[in-house]
Amino acid sequence: MTYVNLVRYAVVCTVVILLACGRSSIDSLDTTRHDDAQPLRGDTLMSQAEQDRRIDYVEFLTTNISETKRFYSEIFGWEFTDYGPDYTSFSDGRLSGGFTAASEIAMGGPLVVLYSTNLQNIEARIREYGGRIVRETFEFPGGRRFHFTDPGGNELAVWSDR
Secondary structure (H helix, E strand, O other): OOHHHHHHHHHHHHHHHHHHOOOOOHHHOOOOOOOOOOOOOOOOOOOHHHHOOOOOEEEEEEOOHHHHHHHHHHHHOOEEEEOOOOEEEEEOOOOEEEEEEOOOOOOOOOOEEEEOOOHHHHHHHHHHOOOEEEEEEEEEOOEEEEEEEOOOOOEEEEEEOO
């Protein structure tokens, strides 16, 4: 899927979600805090001003939704919500994102880097759950990290200051 097609897909998904919620535009979203409102992410709702110019959502492609969900939930504790057979969203407790089904994954682009207090433990679990280490642990000023691919083919990294 080309970048242009991916952007078109994201726009279509946003429109579909808005229409499913009975809204005709993003401007119609109610972002005010109500006494009975539940936090969308983490412990508190962020105001639009607090969200301004911050990464809000990260989407990945995957060749296998169920394996991807198992991998990230078992290793990193992410929670998932399915939106049909070809899309699932996740929350890691701080950031949200999603995985959409694709026939193949193109390498390159931004590298998502996760943090762990125990690199050896996370590396072992990544291998156990079908991930592949593509760059062995190396040191850099301030810490160490390694790169891996998940069962769906996405490359990420894990770093630690320990």
